[in-house]
Each structure stands twice: as C-alpha cells, then as structure tokens.
Amino acid sequence: xxxxxxxxxxxxxxxxxxxxxxxxxxxxxxxxxxxxxxxxxxxxxxxxxxxxxxxxxxxxxxxxxxxxxxxxxxxxxxxxxxxxxxxxxxxxxxxxxxxxxxxxxxxxxxxxxxxxxxxxxxxxxxxxxxxxxxxxxxxxxxxxxxxxxxxxxxxxxxxxxxxxxxxxxxxxxxxxxxxxxxxxxxxxxxxxxxxxxxxxxxxxxxxxxxxxxxxxxxxxxxxxxxxxxxxxxxxxxxxxxxxxxxxxxxxxxxxxxxx
Numbered sequence: 001x002x003x004x005x006x007x008x009x010x011x012x013x014x015x016x017x018x019x020x021x022x023x024x025x026x027x028x029x030x031x032x033x034x035x036x037x038x039x040x041x042x043x044x045x046x047x048x049x050x051x052x053x054x055x056x057x058x059x060x061x062x063x064x065x066x067x068x069x070x071x072x073x074x075x076x077x078x079x080x081x082x083x084x085x086x087x088x089x090x091x092x093x094x095x096x097x098x099x100x101x102x103x104x105x106x107x108x109x110x111x112x113x114x115x116x117x118x119x120x121x122x123x124x125x126x127x128x129x130x131x132x133x134x135x136x137x138x139x140x141x142x143x144x145x146x147x148x149x150x151x152x153x154x155x156x157x158x159x160x161x162x163x164x165x166x167x168x169x170x171x172x173x174x175x176x177x178x179x180x181x182x183x184x185x186x187x188x189x190x191x192x193x194x195x196x197x198x199x200x201x202x203x204x205x206x207x208x209x210x211x212x213x214x215x216x217x218x219x220x221x222x223x224x225x226x227x228x229x230x231x232x233x234x235x236x237x238x239x240x241x242x243x244x245x246x247x248x249x250x251x252x253x254x255x256x257x258x259x
Contacts, residue, residue: 004238006031008132010084011075013037013066013119016047018188019138020088022229027084028057030233035060035079067111072118081126084236087116088138090190091157094149094197104152112156117163120178124171133176134236137164141184141251161247168245177244179235184251185213187222219252 009032012024016038028034028051036051038044041063048061062078064071066089092108116137127133139157146154161180168178185191191213198209214221228250234240235248249255 001237001239003030003233003236005084005134005233005236008032008083008236009035009079009081010086010236011035011037011079011082011119011123012084012086012088013075013115014088014090015086016040016044018190019183019186019225019228020086021047021051022225023086023088023136023138023232024059024229025051025054026226026229026233027086027236028055028059030237031057032084033058033060035062035075035082037062037064037066037075039063039065066115066119067107069118072115072122075119076122081130082123083127083130083132084134084136085119085123086136086138086232086236087119087160089115091140091150092152095152097148097151100152108152108156109159112153113159113163116160120164120167124167124176127176128171128174131175132238133171133174134240135164135176135178136232136235137161137178137180138232139180139182139247141182141249141255143180143182144247144249144257145255165245172241172244175241177235177241179244180247181228181232181235182247182249182251183223183228184249184254185217185222186225186228186250188225191222217252217254221252223250223252 010027014020015024015036044061048059051059064074089111142150142154164178195209
C-alpha cells in the first residue's frame with residue numbers, strides 16, 4: 001500500500017534505537033524526510049547512517065534532550081514545520097510508591113508528559129493551517145492495564161493520553177490526527193533491561209528470563225520492532241485521516257479486556 005506520504009517531513013523523537021528507530025525506518029521507507037533524535041550524538045549519527053544506507057532517504061540527526069526547553073528548541077529549529085510528529089521518550093524505571101520522591105515524579109512528568117505536550121503545542125497550529133498532520137505518541141500498554149511498579153510511567157502517559165484525546169476532537173476537522181500506540185514486550189533495548197532485571201531478581205539465565213516473559217503472552221514471542229514501525233507508518237499515512245483519538249495496543253494479545 002502506498003501511504004501517500006512521500007516527501008513529507010517526519011520528526012521522530014528518541015529514535016536512535018528501539019521502537020523510535022523502527023518508526024523512523026518505516027517512515028523513511030515510505031519516502032519521508034526523517035529527523036531523528038537522541039541524547040547520545042555518536043549513537044544518533046550511526047543510526048542516521050544506517051537509515052540512509054537502508055532507505056536512501058534524507059535523514060537529519062538532531063542530538064537533544066527533549067525533556068528540556070533547549071532540546072525541544074533544537075529539534076524545532078531543525079524541523080520547524082513537520083507534517084508528522086512521533087513522540088517517544090524513555091520511560092522511568094520500575095519501582096515502588098514509597099521510593100518515588102518529588103524529583104522522581106517531576107522527572108517522569110517532564111519526560112513522558114510535558115516533552116510531548118510542548119512539542120504538540122509547537123507544531124499543531126501549523127499542521128492545522130496546512131491541513132495535514134499526523135501525531136503519534138508511543139505510550140505504553142500500562143496506560144490501560146496499570147501495574148503498581150510502573151506507576152510513574154503509567155501516570156505520566158495516561159495524562160498525555162487524556163490531553164491528546166481532547167485535542168483530537170478539535171484538530172480532525174483540519175485533517176490532523178492524534179493517536180497513541182501502546183506497546184508491550186517488543187524485542188528492544190528496553191526489553192533487554194527488563195530481562196536483566198528479572199535475571200538478577202530470580203538468579204536465572206537470560207534464556208530462562210526471556211522464556212518466562214514470553215510465556216505471559218498469547219503470542220508466545222516478543223514483538224518485532226518492524227511490526228511496530230509499520231503500524232506507526234500506517235497511522236501517519238494520508239489514508240488514515242478518519243482515525244483519531246485512538247489507543248492501539250500492540251501486545252501479542254496480552255490485554256484481556258474487551259475495549
């Protein structure tokens with residue numbers, strides 16, 4: 001399927017690896033000019049080179065911490081009029097309510113709510129004026145199935161979900177959509193971190209830890225980041241303009257609810 005976004009400008013946050021990189025790759029394959037982002041400049045430039053080699057697309061790396069005003073300004077200077085914005089950022093580590101002090105809460109909100117909110121605030125008016133815009137937020141399955149250990153992530157991302165639902169009802173009249181992707185158990189560096197944590201907690205091998213995790217999924221496997229990227233690209237396509245304010249779960253069937 002031709003998604004109709006060749007030549008569009010796509011701003012993809014936290015995209016030097018993992019699901020962000022997968023989204024950047026899928027959009028580059030569709031012919032978008034892609035602006036990728038990360039805090040590690042060397043790693044980011046390697047990712048940009050890999051994307052160029054694989055797709056031939058125009059790829060611009062923008063080293064920046066999007067949880068800061070300075071970082072967001074750098075990203076918007078590089079791409080002031082994006083047609084597509086993919087919001088993504090590393091989540092806070094698991095923990096316990098008793099351990100989360102004021103600084104921990106502020107850090108989670110800055111990284112997983114305010115970073116995205118301020119970028120949306122900056123690009124949404126222009127998208128509406130140009131009568132095309134696709135905003136996709138990479139959140140978490142924990143938004144719909146909260147776990148106590150992931151409370152920092154869940155709280156911040158649920159707030160972003162609520163904000164975007166409200167905005168989506170206003171923006172769609174101008175062909176601008178806001179949707180969320182809710183991943184769980186993809187084979188990424190984040191999942192490697194969770195696997196290592198389980199190994200340490202239970203004193204088991206990496207293979208045992210991975211098997212224990214995948215056994216919790218009906219799919220009985222980890223998700224392939226390419227599957228995630230393809231879904232993101234579809235949401236960013238010209239043909240998805242009637243779909244907004246939605247939360248799409250990519251979780252190998254883990255969610256047990258009806259809606």
